Amino acid sequence: MCSSGVGFDPLIEGTRHTFYASGLYNGLFVMTDDQTGALWTHFDGTVLQGPLAGGEIELELQPIVHMPWGDWREAHPDTLVPISETGYENRYRDVSPGGGGLSDFFESMLIHEDDRLGVGELVLGVNVGPGYRAYLLASVAYDGPVAIADSRAARVSFRGGRRRSR
C-alpha cells in the first residue's frame, strides 16, 4: 500500500474542487474531482485522465505533518479532529505506515518497479525547484522542529509544515 499522506490546495483557477477516491492505478489509489470528473494521482496532484489531462493544471502541494497523536495534541491543543462515528468505523484499523508489505494484487498492477529501496521503506519527499528528492526517513536527524537530511549531493533542512493564511 502506498502509505503516503499528501496535502493540496484544491483551488483550481479560483474554484474549489472536491475529490473522492475512485480507483486504483499503479499501486496507488486515484481520485476524481466532482467538478470535472477528471482522474488525478494524489502523489503529485497531476491529472491522469479526463477533461483537464494534457494541460498544465496541477494541484499545489501544501505542508502536512505526520506525527503521533499525543505529540500533535500537546503541540496544538485546540486542534480539531474528524468524528469517528461515520458509519464506517468498523473499517478503520490500526496501520503502521510502510508496514504490511505489498500484496500480489498490488504488485501485479505496478507499471514500473524500482528496486533502489526496499518495499515499504519510508522516505521524506521534498520538491524543490524542478525536481523531487526522497530522503530515507530512518536517516533524517531532528533538531527540534527542524529535520536535517543528507545526501551525496547536498544537506537540506526543513521546518515542519505550517501553511500561511491567505
Place this chain on the structure above:
Amino acid sequence: MVTADEVTWLEHDDIVMGILLDSGEAQAFPISQMTYHHVANTTLAGEPYLVTY
C-alpha cells in the same frame, strides 16, 4: 469535527496527519481513518484544503 478533549479513541502513538495555519488553527486526520477514506475535503479558517492518504 470535534475538539481534542472529545477524542477518546486515539492512543498517544496513533499517527495523524496534521495541517496548521499561521494563526495556530489546526486539524488532525488519523491515518486509521484515512486508510479507508483516502480523501478528506476540509476547510480550515475558511480556506479549503485537500488531505489525501
